[in-house]
Amino acid sequence: MPAYSKSRFFRAGSLWLCLSAVSAFLxxxxxxxxALQAAQGSDGLWSHLLATTLPVAFVDTLILLTGVGIIVAIVGTSAAWLVTAYDFRGRKILEWALLLPLAVPTYIIAYAYLDILHPIGPVQSALRALLGFASPRDFRLPDIRSMTGCILLLGFVLYPYVYIPTRAMFLTQSSSLIDAARTLGVTRNAIFWRVALPMARPAIAVGISLALMETLNDIGAAEFLGIRTLTVSIYTTWVTRSDLPGAAQIALALLLIVVCLVSLERWARRKQRFSSSAKRSQQFTPHKVSATRGGMFFLLGLTPILLGFVFPAIYLATEAWKRMRFAGISPRLYDEIINTVILASVATIVTLTIGLIVAYAIRLRPGNASQWFFRFSTMGYAAPGTVIAIGVLIITGAADHFISQIAMSWFNMSVSLFLLGSGAALIYAYLVRFLAISAGSIDAGFNRIPVTYDQASRTLGETATGTFRHIHLPLSKTALSAAALLVFVDCVKELPATLLLRSLNIETLATHLYGEAARGTYEEASIAALAIVAIGILPVIVLSRVGRRL
Structure with missing residues (x-):
């Protein structure tokens, strides 16, 4: 290749690397x-919080994380082994149906079950009629507004985070290992505990950590169910006390917990080193069971699907139908749908663009610098939306103040809340929160393209940008589409950042649902909730199609 071509390609690679560095900085x-805002301190805050809020919030957060972690580990791992190790009628349905709870955000599951299990709701009313009781005072179930209720509801929504990687790990395990274990006298039931489970520990650990980070990000379900977590404490300190430095300090404490969770997950699998030859290993073959046992297995696999998706979906559809028959669809809902789609679409375009930059920089200049920029760019996904929202508010608030001063001094005009009022701050929060999804998906797509294509392009005198435009983009359409879909749906479902950074008088489907549920007018929010669930099913369809190709 000519020297000038090499030099031109190297300069282009440096430009992409610089853009990746800017993305990481953002x-x-x-x-x-x-951190800078928290360093300003907050007079009297910590003495007040230590006396009233933080001990309860910290303990509740730890109990919630522990309980959800146990539930998702048991349900997700058991479901993955059930559909992988055994062959029974209905197994193919369970394989993809077990993903459905991913379509239901945590705040919607709490919203739905608060009404379903209300003392005068359909379940308890039917039980009293069946048992011959006339009043809720005579008979009522334990209140769903409790720590136990919150753990169970979140666990049965978030278990797919464990189910997906664990099932993939089980499917890739060589059947020769199972045969060797059987030869050595290990019973079929003991194979799970002595062979499959130890090898799947890394996948289980990753899934649990993702589920726990989603639990920390939750604000709606915990508040609806009366659990005072650190995330809820951040929101109340900021909104109720109007104490931004204090909220920043609690947010940093929550961020520290996230770092500890990630570190603990990596430490737990630090010695896990398993490998198998894909060419020599035989595919894992499920064991055929009897019709009776297969029916029991199907009911077991169906239970988390019913609790995590079917019952809430039926409730939402029923309430939405009642609402539409009674009063039709409110014109306000159309505005909220438009707001939701516009914000999510703009955020998806921005996030996808930055993700392309970060991923292509690694392609052009593989090395420590591009790898570190990639890691910094994707760190936002581990931080709860409330934490990111406070950081973004501090930045955009300072930027708005600067813009206002410039506009007044140069043009003698008042410009206030330019970023916060236009929705740019919320788009920025979405970018920080979901860039990991975009960059990770695109990088995986780029890795499927042989490096020889890049070399051939250089030999023909093409620039790095031209190679990107003519080779990498066309060959990465599937990865780009999947990334765009996942980012869009996550933006639609995101509640904490949207709730805290949306412009005045701007409502989305998520914030509308939160407001109605907080007021106890559940029927008013059923259509919005159903719309969010319907949109959330889209990535589940994509994941189910991927699962069939494993």
């Missing part, structure tokens, strides 16, 4: 702003 900036 993601890291809210965390830095959070």
């Amino acid at each position: 993601v890291f900036l809210p965390v830095l702003a959070l």
Whole structure:
């Protein structure tokens, strides 16, 4: 290749690397702003919080994380082994149906079950009629507004985070290992505990950590169910006390918990080193069971699907139908759908663009620098939306103040809340929160393209940008589409950042649902909730199609 071509390609690679560095800085900036704001202190806050809020919030957060972690580990791992190790009627249905709870955000599951299990709701009313009781005073189930209720509801929504990687791990395990274990006298039931489970520990650990980070990000379900977590404490300190430095300090404490969770997950699998030859290993073959046992297995696999998706979906559809028959669809709901789609679409375009930059920089300049920029760019996904929202508010608030001063001094005009009022701050929060999804998916797509294509392009004198436009983009359409879909749906479902950073008088489907549920007018929010669930099913369809190709 000519020397000038090499030099031109190297300069282009440096440009992409610089753009990747800027992207990493944009993601890291809210965390830095959070630390600087927290350093300002808050007079009397910590003495007040230590006396009233933090002990309860910290203990409740730890109990919630422990309980949810146990539930998702048991349900997710058991379901993955059930549909992988055994062959029974209905197994193919369970394989994809077990993904359905991913379509239901945590705040919607709490919203639905609060009404379903209300003392005068359909379940308890039917039980009293069946048992001959006339009043809720005579008979009522334990209140769903409790720590136990919150753990169970979140666990049966978040278990797919464990089910997906664990099932993939089980499917890739060589059947020769199972045969060797049987030869050595290990019973079929003991194979799970002595062979399959130890090898799947890394996947289980990753799934649990993702589920726990989603639990920390939750604000709606915990507040609806009366659990005072650190995330709820951040929201109340900021909104109720109007104490931004204090909220920043609690947010940093929550961020520290996230770092500890990630570190603990990596430490737990630090010695896990398993490998198998894909060419020599035989595919894992499920064991055929009797019709009676297969029916029991199907009911077991169906239970988390019913609790995590079917019952809430039926409730939402029923309430939405009642609402539409009684009063039709409110014109306000159309505005909320438009707001939701516009914000999510703009955020998806921005996030996808930045993700392309970060992923292509690694392609052009593989090395420590591009790898570190990639890691910093994707760190936002581990931070709860409330934490990111506070950091973004600090940055955009300072930027709005600067823009206002410039506009007044140069043009003698008042410009206030330019970023916060236009929705740019919320788009920025979405970018920081979901850039990991975009960059990770695109990087995986780029890795499927042989490096020889890049080399051939250079030989023909093409620039790095031209190679990107003519080779990598066309060959990465599937990865780009999947990334765009996942980012869009996550933006639609995101509640904490949207709730805290949306413009005045702007409502989305998520914030509308939160407001109605907080007021106890559940029927008013049923249509919005059903719309969010319907949109959330889209990535589940994609994941189910991927699962069939494993």
